[in-house]
Amino acid sequence: MEAVTLEAIYGEIETMKKDIEIIKHAVAEEYELSAEVLKELAEARATPKEDYISQEEIEKEFLHK
Numbered sequence: 001m002e003a004v005t006l007e008a009i010y011g012e013i014e015t016m017k018k019d020i021e022i023i024k025h026a027v028a029e030e031y032e033l034s035a036e037v038l039k040e041l042a043e044a045r046a047t048p049k050e051d052y053i054s055q056e057e058i059e060k061e062f063l064h065k
Helices: 006-028 035-046 055-063
Strands: none
16 A cells, blocks of 8 residues: 655645645636527516426337337
């Protein structure tokens, strides 16, 4: 088994700190949806649930042929 040095651990921790900063920046970023996506979202929300196909129906059609 290879010995692990404090320097190696320190290097890995520093790398993780940099990665966390990148993730924090990405999460904090304010994103906006395009007009097309907003339109599609509004249409989907306006569609009654009865108009959708159930998971069971899809499985019957594609998995049980």
